[in-house]
Amino acid sequence: MAALPRLAARPAASLRPGMPSARSAGVAAAAASSSSSSSSSSRRLHCSALASSSQRSSSSSSSSSSSSSSTAPEPISLLHKVLLGTGAAVASLHNPARGDMIALLSELSGEPVLPALRDAMLASPEGRRVLLQRPQIHTKSVDMAYLRGLQEGTFGKEYTRWLDWNNVGPDTRAEVLHVNDETLRYVMTRNRQAHDMHHVLCLMPVSHLGETVVKIFEAAHFGLPVSYLSSLAGPLRLSAAERAQLFGGAGGGLAGWAWREGRRVKPLIGVYWEERWEQNFDEMRAELGFEEPLPSRSQRSIVRAAAHSRSAMTSSMFAQRLVRKRERGK
Secondary structure (H helix, E strand, O other): OOOOOOOOOOOHHHOOOOOOOOOOHHHHHHHHHHHHOOOHHHHHHHHHHHHHHHHHHHOOHHHHHHOHHHOOOOOOOHHHHHHHHHHHHHHHHHOOOOHHHHHHHHHHHHOOOHHHHHHHHHOOHHHHHHHHHOOOOOOOOOOHHHHHOOOOOEHHHHHHHHHHHHOOOOOOOOOOOOOOOHHHHHHHHHHHHOHHHHHHHHOOOOOHHHHHHHHHHHHHHHOOHHHHHHHHHHHHHOOHHHHHHHHOOHHHHHHHHHHHHHHHOOOHHHOOHHHOOOOEHHHHHHHHOOOOOOOOHHHHHHHHHHOOOHHHOOOOHHHHHHHHHHHHOO
């Protein structure tokens, strides 16, 4: 396994808006101590250190202006959450395209799951660095031009190619507003901002089919209730041919593959994506435990069509990947 690449040539501003200066060396020492112990008492020590660090950083005006996730929203009551969640669930089922309602529902229904995701971050040195440094994934903190200029085959190059192919960007994720705990709010923010990374790792485009496959993967991997809801509602928007791709074929189709991958791969919530831009993409997928989705008959027909027209590559990023490998082999 190749060593993780470093971004020594990049200024700190190209990685994230900045780490609050109030996060002291004592917090870092508390994080380092957990590498020798995974007990519940160690987790409590980390959570206490993170909480005290958050309180210190929130008292600093420069810290509060460095990142939107450091601005604490007003706490809301349980009754308010129930009412908001019910309304968001009804709106999401009525119109699955309402991204704002889905984001709201994810916050209101996912808070009980967030402590487990936080503990998964604390379980590795890489995840602890993410939780302590609080990097953000958007164009104010990530140098997209630099990523586009990386060598072929690197994670950063594949990520920006996926963004360009699908005509999307990293600035579309809604701010997390309804998670009261500051640390858990960042965990939700990190998971939300990394959604495009999950697409890239699963080799899926922004489409009804691709989104459904990724939601199935996320449901199995993270366990957030809104991912299960999206996994159930997603197939209703698919055509008959797309549903055949999703459920047909060996191993339960793409749905079966996504579920197995979600249960098997290493915890993605603790991956420091910003440290891995220069890492080989195939090696990173293998390190995290991903396997290639098996192409169905319909996907193979897409590959053949894409050999004549790149615009035909609309159903699966896996097809795009096969075409690029075929072209490099000529």
